[in-house]
Amino acid sequence: MAIAVKETGIVPIVEEELLTYDENTREFRGGSDPIQFQMYRLREGVYGQRQENAQMIRIKLPGGIVTAQQAEALGEIARNFTPLDRGHITTRECIQMHHLTLEDAGKAKWLLASVGVTSREACGNTVRNVVTCPMAGVCRNEEFDVVPYLTAYVRFFIRKPFTQTMPRKFKTSFSPCASDCATAPFHDMGFIGRVRVVDGVKRQGFAMYVGGGSSIMPRAAQSLYEFVPVEDYLRISEAVLRVFNKSDELRKNRMMARIKVLIDRVGMDRFRELVEAELEQAWAKEGNFDPTPYMINDYETTPGAYAYGNGHEDPAEGDAGFQRWKASNVTPQRQGGYYAVHVKVAQGDLSGDQFDAVARLSREFGNGQIRLTVEQNFVFRWVARHRLHALWTELGALGLAEAGVNEITDTTSCPGTDSCKLGITASMGANRAIREQLISMDIEDPLVRSMHIKMSGCPNGCGRHHLAHIGFQGASVKGENGQQVPAYEVYIGGSYDEGEAFRYAKRVSTRVPSKRAPEAVGRIVGYYTEQRQDGETFNRFVDRVGFPAFEALLADLRPVGTIAENAGLYQDWERDGLYKLERGEGECAV
Secondary structure (H helix, E strand, O other): OOOOOOOOOOOOOOHHHHHHHHHHHHHHHOOOOHHHHHHHHHHOOEEEOOOOOOEEEEEEOHHHEEEHHHHHHHHHHHHHHOOOOEEEEOOOOOEEEEEEOHHHHHHHHHHHHOOOOEOOOOOOOOEEEEEEOOOOOOOOOOOOOOHHHHHHHHHHHOOOHHHOOOOOOEEEEEEOOOOOOOOHHHOOEEEEEEEEEEOOEEEEEEEEEEOOEOOOOOEOOEEEEEEEEOOOHHHHHHHHHHHHHOOHHHHHOHHHOOHHHHHHHHOHHHHHHHHHHHOOOHHHHHOOOOOHHHOOOOOOOOOOOOOOOOOOOOOOOOOHHHHHHHHHHEEEOOOOOEEEEEEOOHHHEEEHHHHHHHHHHHHHHOOOEEEEOOOOOEEEEEEEHHHHHHHHHHHHHOOOOOOOOOOOOOOEEOOHHHOOOOOOOOHHHHHHHHHHHHHHHOOOOHHHHOOOEEEEOOOOOOOOHHHOOEEEEEEEEEOHHHOEEEEEEEEEOOEOOOOOOOEOOEEEEEEEEHHHHHHHHHHHHHHHHHHOOOOOOHHHHHHHHOHHHHHHHHHHHOOOOOOOOOHHHHOOOOOOOOOOOOOOOOOOOO
């Protein structure tokens, strides 16, 4: 391969791994053990799709950090190796490329390596991509910048022998302040930055939470320690991971092999005892856990102090569209005169040309870098105030200037049956239909606009529907002569926003045919709008009226009638022919 490997990056690149992937692919094509190859390629970030001979490559981007050069490489991969010419921003701040051959995935890996990016350990039973708030480092409320500690965590555990075949995957978050924008309770392990005075000295550290996760057994992570100094967080993290890895009883059922299950069985007090016993072992006393050698402090270029002057005022104060976008999509940084611009990406999909354009705009208006978000959007940072309108205009030409980031029309979803073996429903198609319904409603009510709607094509929850005010989980119902109809379980009342206590949504005891999901959203929003009390948020409304009210509200949507009467209900969104439930064996637990 002629492409040079870049030595710098958050995850160090190992050229031998790239050569090994190419060699193992050739051996697999020649008839080597398919199970062993599957386990291997998953650690390399290459995941089999439901379509025969099609692969997804998941690109690991710690903290969602993407440089302009890396964005251009992503655009090249989307154009050259994906038949749909697009990359997908995930709810884990990764990029997924779909419908590649094994060989093209190898070519993509070389191209990624040339710009300091890898897919290593983006899949498999490993420490997965680590997420943070896109404002980390520029947030006005942060205790300290957690990104250097996030990079140290990633570099410390990547390729560590015992983290290659853990009972299941392990997901981590870092939040820079008490608002916890990265949502620690949702993760296997979450860190929230804190500053404490210890013996008269101000010290940086983390509150550590362990045992969160959704899927078939939603659990909120619990406090392991209220304060761990930054000097010690890697050692305690390794103890947690070692306890998890040694829990062989979890390996008996891979569907129940997450750390939340262990903590649910033994309780947090007992789990903490196991961690502290692990900390007495030789590895913990003899190892070096100073994060400093692993930290990247200069992870972004920062402009100098911003100075106002003639011609530096906002040129479009009277432009209503710009002002609406500015109000919802633009956040002041703690660095005076600079702003973070949140860009709304429908379904999280960007074309190859859009990746290139985003790279250009990041150089022209920001600092040559973007941040991906768990809402499947991205953020420009370091945009000067007087350049906001020009950036908005440029984004409009790309179809990326929609206002309302993190509002009700900013729906998120996993790929569903578009590519995933575990998918039950076409969640991306449902996402588009629900978004169109919401946009047509022209919602102005700020309490309604603040709501979140999310959907997943199966119970695993990659679309984070368990966190939504209104969530949809892929399912099916039986119609005429036992014919399956695509449907959704409806979840109500989740919360993860600042100012609201974290909680998982609860299931409403009825299923809604997929084609009626937009109507279900309209009914729920209308019911809330008409029946709420003054200033009552949606979740407070849910608590007051109770779940039976929503069950009654949606009950008449479930009956599907005959195929002759309602043929459309027997088809999923953007699909031809009758729906057929085809759920394959997923690879997450291999």
